[in-house]
Amino acid sequence: MYKILKAEMLAENIYLMDVSAPRVAKSCLPGQFVIVKIDEKGERIPLTICDYDREKGTITIVFQIVGASTKRMATLKAGDSFRDFTGPLGQPSELCNEPLDELKKKKILFVAGGVGTAPVYPQVKWLKENGVDADVIVGAKTQSLLILENEMEKVAGNLYITTDDGSYKRKGMVTEVIKDLVQDKGNKYDVCIAIGPMIMMKFVCLLTKELDLPTVVSLNPIMVDGTGMCGACRVTVGGEVKFACVDGPEFDGHKVDFDQAMKRQQLYKTEEGRAYLKEKEGDTHNGGCGNCN
Amino acid sequence: MEVDVLKRVPIREQDPKVRATNFDEVCLGYNAEEATAEASRCLNCKNAQCVKGCPVAIDIPAFVHEVKEGNFEEASRVISKASALPAVCGRVCPQESQCEGKCIRGFKGEPVSIGKLERFVADWARENNIKPEPCKEKKDKKVAVIGSGPAGLTCAGELAKIGYDVTIFEALHEPGGVLVYGIPEFRLPKQKVVAEEIENVKALGVKIETNVIIGKSITIDELMEDEGFDAVFIGSGAGLPRFMGILGETANGVFSANEYLTRSNLMKAFDEDYDTPIKPGKKVAVVGGGNVAMDAARTALRLGADVTIVYRRSEEELPARVEEVHHAKEEGIKFNLLTNPTEILVDENGWVRGMTCVKMELGEPDESGRRSPVVIEGSEFEMELDTVIMSLGTSPNPLISSTTKGLEVNRRKCIVAEEEFGKTSKEGVYAGGDAVTGAATVILAMGAGKAAAKGIDAYLSEK
Numbered sequence: 034m035y036k037i038l039k040a041e042m043l044a045e046n047i048y049l050m051d052v053s054a055p056r057v058a059k060s061c062l063p064g065q066f067v068i069v070k071i072d073e074k075g076e077r078i079p080l081t082i083c084d085y086d087r088e089k090g091t092i093t094i095v096f097q098i099v100g101a102s103t104k105r106m107a108t109l110k111a112g113d114s115f116r117d118f119t120g121p122l123g124q125p126s127e128l129c130n131e132p133l134d135e136l137k138k139k140k141i142l143f144v145a146g147g148v149g150t151a152p153v154y155p156q157v158k159w160l161k162e163n164g165v166d167a168d169v170i171v172g173a174k175t176q177s178l179l180i181l182e183n184e185m186e187k188v189a190g191n192l193y194i195t196t197d198d199g200s201y202k203r204k205g206m207v208t209e210v211i212k213d214l215v216q217d218k219g220n221k222y223d224v225c226i227a228i229g230p231m232i233m234m235k236f237v238c239l240l241t242k243e244l245d246l247p248t249v250v251s252l253n254p255i256m257v258d259g260t261g262m263c264g265a266c267r268v269t270v271g272g273e274v275k276f277a278c279v280d281g282p283e284f285d286g287h288k289v290d291f292d293q294a295m296k297r298q299q300l301y302k303t304e305e306g307r308a309y310l311k312e313k314e315g316d317t318h319n320g321g322c323g324n325c326n
Numbered sequence: 327m328e329v330d331v332l333k334r335v336p337i338r339e340q341d342p343k344v345r346a347t348n349f350d351e352v353c354l355g356y357n358a359e360e361a362t363a364e365a366s367r368c369l370n371c372k373n374a375q376c377v378k379g380c381p382v383a384i385d386i387p388a389f390v391h392e393v394k395e396g397n398f399e400e401a402s403r404v405i406s407k408a409s410a411l412p413a414v415c416g417r418v419c420p421q422e423s424q425c426e427g428k429c430i431r432g433f434k435g436e437p438v439s440i441g442k443l444e445r446f447v448a449d450w451a452r453e454n455n456i457k458p459e460p461c462k463e464k465k466d467k468k469v470a471v472i473g474s475g476p477a478g479l480t481c482a483g484e485l486a487k488i489g490y491d492v493t494i495f496e497a498l499h500e501p502g503g504v505l506v507y508g509i510p511e512f513r514l515p516k517q518k519v520v521a522e523e524i525e526n527v528k529a530l531g532v533k534i535e536t537n538v539i540i541g542k543s544i545t546i547d548e549l550m551e552d553e554g555f556d557a558v559f560i561g562s563g564a565g566l567p568r569f570m571g572i573l574g575e576t577a578n579g580v581f582s583a584n585e586y587l588t589r590s591n592l593m594k595a596f597d598e599d600y601d602t603p604i605k606p607g608k609k610v611a612v613v614g615g616g617n618v619a620m621d622a623a624r625t626a627l628r629l630g631a632d633v634t635i636v637y638r639r640s641e642e643e644l645p646a647r648v649e650e651v652h653h654a655k656e657e658g659i660k661f662n663l664l665t666n667p668t669e670i671l672v673d674e675n676g677w678v679r680g681m682t683c684v685k686m687e688l689g690e691p692d693e694s695g696r697r698s699p700v701v702i703e704g705s706e707f708e709m710e711l712d713t714v715i716m717s718l719g720t721s722p723n724p725l726i727s728s729t730t731k732g733l734e735v736n737r738r739k740c741i742v743a744e745e746e747f748g749k750t751s752k753e754g755v756y757a758g759g760d761a762v763t764g765a766a767t768v769i770l771a772m773g774a775g776k777a778a779a780k781g782i783d784a785y786l787s788e789k
C-alpha cells in the first residue's frame with residue numbers, strides 16, 4: 034500500500050496528492066511518469082510526475098477526473114492509500130541528459146496547458162535548481178481551472194498566464210502568447226517544451242514549425258502496463274511507430290502524427306462519456322474526449 | 327470403474343456451446359475414482375521414459391503409483407519435490423510432446439493422462455490444505471529474483487527450500503507473470519489455481535515485492551551493491567509484442583494479443599465490476615497460430631465476437647497445442663489458413679473496417695524445418711472486420727539488459743546464459759526462461775528456473 038500524505042483539490046475536478054513511494058522517489062527524474070491503481074478493481078492510470086522529494090520518499094501527482102477510477106481517486110484523503118503505485122516509467126526529459134554548462138547557454142520556453150501545467154512544473158523547478166531560468170506560458174480555460182500558479186511563479190524566469198475567456202490575466206490561446214514573444218518582442222528561444230491537451234500541442238507545433246523553433250511534447254496516450262508490454266500507446270513519430278511508454282513520453286513535436294494520436298485516444302470513450310467531458314471540461318481535459326479535434 | 331488399458335479414462339469438460347459464453351474453466355478434471363482408474367493404466371516402467379520427457383524431472387511413475395493406491399497426499403509430496411507449480415503444469419504443459427509423448431503405453435494405445443493426473447493431485451492437495459514446509463535451516467545469503475512468472479517462482483521456491491533468503495521483484499501489481507496476464511481464466515483459473523500456487527511458494531519463505539520495475543525503479547547493480555543481494559536470477563520473460571509493420575496497424579481496433587489478453591486477464595475487463603475497459607469487437611481476426619493466438623481468439627469469442635484465426639501456414643504447422651486448436655474449433659472459432667495479411671483497411675474515423683490478405687502455398691523447408699509459405703500471385707482478397715489482434719510472438723524486454731553493466735545479450739535481445747545452470751556474463755547473475763530463450767513454454771521456463779537455482783546454490787556455497 035502507498036500512503037497518501039497530502040490531498041487537495043487544485044481546481045474543479047483537478048486534484049493534487051503527495052504519495053509515499055520511496056523506490057520511485059529515489060530514482061525518478063523530471064519527464065518520467067508513474068502508474069497508480071486505487072484498488073483491486075481500479076484501472077492502471079498513468080500520470081506524469083509533478084514533483085518528488087527524495088528525502089521524504091514522496092511523489093506528487095496531479096490528476097483530473099476523466100473516468101470511473103479517477104472519480105474514485107478524487108475521494109481519497111490524506112491517510113488513505115493507493116493499492117499500487119509504480120515507476121518511474123518512460124525516459125527522463127532530454128534536459129536532464131544535457132551537460133549543465135550547455136544547458137545554461139540555452140533559452141528555453143515552456144508552454145503548459147490545463148493539467149499539463151503539472152508535468153511542466155518539475156522540469157522548470159529542476160532547471161531553476163540547476164541555475165537556469167526558463168520562460169513559462171501557462172494557459173487555462175478560465176481562472177478557476179488555473180493550477181500551480183504560485184509554485185510556478187517561484188521557479189519560472191518570466192511567467193505568462195493566459196485564459197481562454199479572459200477571466201484572468203490576458204485573454205487568448207497559448208499560441209497567441211508564443212507569437213507575441215517570438216514575433217513581436219523578438220525573443221529568441223533554442224527549444225520549446227509544450228505539455229497539455231493534445232489539441233494544444235498540435236497547434237503549438239504547427240506554429241513553432243513555422244517559427245523554426247524546435248519543440249518537445251509529452252504524450253499521455255492510452256496504456257496498460259507502461260513497460261512496453263501491451264503496445265496500446267503506439268504513436269507514429271517521423272513515420273516510425275514508437276511506444277510512448279518506453280520510447281517517450283517526450284517526442285519531437287514536429288514529427289508526431291497528432292491526428293492519429295488524437296483518434297487513438299478516443300478508443301475507449303463512449304458517446305455519453307465524450308459528451309459529458311465536452312460539457313464539463315471543454316478543452317482542458319488533455320485531449321481525451323475525442324470531441325476536441 | 328472399468329478400464330480399457332489401451333484407452334484413457336475420458337476427461338469431463340464443459341459443453342462447447344455453454345463454455346463459449348463464459349470464462350469458467352473448460353476442463354473439469356478427474357475425480358478420485360477416475361484418477362485412480364487412469365493411474366492403474368501406468369506400466370510403472372523401470373526405465374521410465376516419461377521422466378526424461380519432463381523438464382523438471384518429476385518422478386512420474388512414483389506419483390502415479392501413489393494415485394493408483396489412493397495415497398493422494400503422498401502423491402503430492404512426490405510431485406512437490408520436483409515442481410512448485412503442479413496445478414499450473416497439469417493444465418498448461420504440452421504433455422503430448424513431453425512426458426505423455428514418451429509414455430510406453432502410447433506405443434499401442436493412448437498414453438497415460440499424466441497431465442490430468444498431476445492436475446488432480448495438485449487440486450486435491452489444495453482442497454485438503456496440504457502446504458509445503460519451509461526450510462528450518464536458514465542460510466545467511468540473499469537472492470533477488472526478477473519476475474514472478476514460472477521461471478522466477480520456480481527458482482525462488484527451489485532456493486527457499488534449501489534455506490536462502492529470497493525476494494521476488496515483480497513489475498506488475500500482481501505476481502504470476504504470464505500465468506496472470508497472458509493465460510486466460512478459462513484455461514487457468516487465477517484465484518483458485520495461480521494465486522494458491524503462489525501462496526505455496528510464499529509458504530516456503532519467499533517474499534514478493536510487486537510494483538518494482540528492475541531497470542527503472544532500481545537496477546541489478548544497485549540491488550547487489552546497495553541492498554545486499556548476493557546473487558540475482560533474471561526471469562523477466564518475453565513481454566514485448568511484435569507487429570507486422572503493415573499499413574493501418576496503428577488504427578483503432580488493432581491490438582496486440584498482449585494488450586487484449588492483459589485487459590481481460592490481469593485487469594479483468596471481462597467482469598463489469600472492474601474499471602478497465604476492453605473493446606471486444608464484433609468481427610475479429612486474430613493473426614497468428616500459437617497458443618497465445620488461440621487464447622486471444624477464445625477470449626474474443628467469449629466476449630461475444632465472431633472470430634477467425636488468420637495464419638500463413640497450414641494446420642499442420644500451427645504452433646499451438648493440438649488440444650487448444652481442438653477446443654477453439656469446438657467453440658466455433660473459424661480458421662483462415664495459408665493466409666497472410668498485407669494491409670489493414672481503415673475508415674474515415676480511424677477505425678478498422680477490414681483487412682486485405684493474400685493466399686499462401688507451402689514452399690521449401692526453411693531453417694526451422696518448417697515449409698515456408700509463398701504468396702500465390704493474384705490471390706488478394708478482403709476480410710470485413712472491426713478488430714484485428716496481432717499475435718505474432720513476443721521478445722524479451724530490453725529494460726533490464728540495457729541497464730545492467732556487463733550483461734551480454736544476443737542479437738534478438740535475449741540474455742545470453744549457459745543452459746546447464748543459467749550463468750550469465752555477469753558474476754552472480756543468472757537467467758532463464760523466455761528472457762533467455764525468447765517466447766517458449768511455462769514448463770521450459772520452470773526447468774530453467776530450477777537449473778539456475780542449482781547454479782546459484784553452487785556459486786553461493788563457494789563464495
